Amino acid sequence: MKAVLFCSHKGGPGKTSLLSHTLSQYAQSHPDRKVVLIDCSVPADVTRLVLGGDHDFRGEENFDKVLELQPKRTATALFERCVAAGSQTPAAASRSWLSRKADPTPSSTGVTVDIESYFVRVADYNPAVPSNVYLAAGGPGKADVVSFTTEQQKTAAQNLHQSLASLAVYDVFFDTDGDLSFSDYTRIALLGSSGLIVVPSEASFTDYNRLLTFCEELKILHNQSGSGAKLLAVLWNKVNVQKHVPCLPVSSTLTPTKAVQELVGTLNQHLAQKVTLKYADLFVHPPPEDRDFSKFIEAVTMVVQDFALAGIAAQDLGMPFATMQPGMLQGGQMPYDIKADKLQRLQENILELVHKIDAAPTA
Numbered sequence: 322m323k324a325v326l327f328c329s330h331k332g333g334p335g336k337t338s339l340l341s342h343t344l345s346q347y348a349q350s351h352p353d354r355k356v357v358l359i360d361c362s363v364p365a366d367v368t369r370l371v372l373g374g375d376h377d378f379r380g381e382e383n384f385d386k387v388l389e390l391q392p393k394r395t396a397t398a399l400f401e402r403c404v405a406a407g408s409q410t411p412a413a414a415s416r417s418w419l420s421r422k423a424d425p426t427p428s429s430t431g432v433t434v435d436i437e438s439y440f441v442r443v444a445d446y447n448p449a450v451p452s453n454v455y456l457a458a459g460g461p462g463k464a465d466v467v468s469f470t471t472e473q474q475k476t477a478a479q480n481l482h483q484s485l486a487s488l489a490v491y492d493v494f495f496d497t498d499g500d501l502s503f504s505d506y507t508r509i510a511l512l513g514s515s516g517l518i519v520v521p522s523e524a525s526f527t528d529y530n531r532l533l534t535f536c537e538e539l540k541i542l543h544n545q546s547g548s549g550a551k552l553l554a555v556l557w558n559k560v561n562v563q564k565h566v567p568c569l570p571v572s573s574t575l576t577p578t579k580a581v582q583e584l585v586g587t588l589n590q591h592l593a594q595k596v597t598l599k600y601a602d603l604f605v606h607p608p609p610e611d612r613d614f615s616k617f618i619e620a621v622t623m624v625v626q627d628f629a630l631a632g633i634a635a636q637d638l639g640m641p642f643a644t645m646q647p648g649m650l651q652g653g654q655m656p657y658d659i660k661a662d663k664l665q666r667l668q669e670n671i672l673e674l675v676h677k678i679d680a681a682p683t684a
Contacts, residue, residue, distance in 0.1 A: 322485055322491060324492070324495070324513070325494045325495070325519060325678055326494075326497060326510055326518045326550060327495065327521065328507070329499045330499065330534050331522075334523050335523075335559055338628065339521050339625065341635075345450055345451055350675055351492070352453060354490060354491070354492050356451075356453055357457065357492075358455070358456050359495050359496075360456070360458055360496045361495055361506035362497065364459070368387075369384055374635075374637055376639070383446040383447065384458065387441055388461060392439060393439070394456065395458045399436060399457045400506065403478075404473045404476050407477070433483055436481065436485065449639055459496065469505045477513075479513070481513045495516070508542065508546075511550045512546055516549070516550040517553040522556065523559055532555065536599070539603055543602070552603050553606075555623070556622075556623050557623070559628075560577050560626055562578075562624075562626040568582060570615050571589070572624040574669070585622075606620040623674060633652075637654070643671070647664050
């Protein structure tokens with residue numbers, strides 16, 4: 322099972338958009354897998370996006386329909402179920418109102434519960450999303466968020482991971498809150514598996530400093546609670562690109578503008594030479610002992626081009642690049658003329674991240 326967590330300690334780096342496109346591209350590339358998105362964020366932006374986007378409030382309306390289902394198809398209900406199963410004997414849990422189908426099954430690494438009843442198939446609401454994508458919705462607001470104790474977080478994480486692994490056909494993507502500290506839901510996601518963390522960041526020292534804060538808190542979580550989640554990739558996002566040819570060591574696929582090349586190069590050097598001194602054990606690909614950081618930078622960082630018009634269309638229509646077709650698309654406020662070559666470049670850029678995920682160890 323692959324477990325991928327999109328995390329950021331800052332709002333605005335493009336986490337929601339990148340997650341939605343990567344999720345769908347990954348699902349399209351793995352048609353034999355079920356890919357579930359567990360939205361751990363209070364605003365539930367990615368939930369609304371994958372359920373239909375902004376046009377005619379389709380994402381919002383479909384979200385309302387999902388919230389009417391019982392049991393609720395939300396991360397909150399899912400986590401509560403996992404906590405309840407871990408705090409009772411199997412016989413008692415089967416009598417609980419939270420238990421809808423099979424009794425929980427004890428395991429040496431957790432309790433297996435029926436978690437599929439907390440997922441919806443996204444294509445039933447938004448046919449633009451691949452048919453093998455499922456969702457446990459976020460939010461829908463602060464009033465609906467449940468606080469979990471540290472022990473409850475560990476129980477929920479252990480049982481969630483055990484239950485997903487037992488199904489054998491699922492890979493999971495998590496959206497997490499972009500707060501200055503980890504929310505209870507984000508901690509459950511980080512504790513639940515040896516997940517692969519993807520951190521979108523704009524190419525700026527402001528975002529870089531927030532990455533340091535993220536690493537500091539992740540290190541504490543590793544030491545205190547035994548989280549196995551590690552950093553797979555830092556994505557320098559929303560980059561202006563001059564050419565679609567390699568520009569090493571900045572990018573193996575894209576050539577940014579000269580100013581961005583210099584900035585990203587400086588940020589990469591800081592990441593390689595300073596961050597890894599304190600946080601080497603947090604990375605899927607640790608820095609080399611010989612301190613030749615070129616391969617480390619290539620493995621851990623990636624440049625993502627600005628999505629421009631196609632990105633606006635995707636947000637408006639709830640349509641990922643993986644299924645988008647070139648030509649005219651009618652949006653809520655304007656038509657979008659999607660050029661074939663530009664769309665192909667965007668798809669290739671997202672596939673670059675999918676290939677990093679595929680090459681990483683399995684949780």
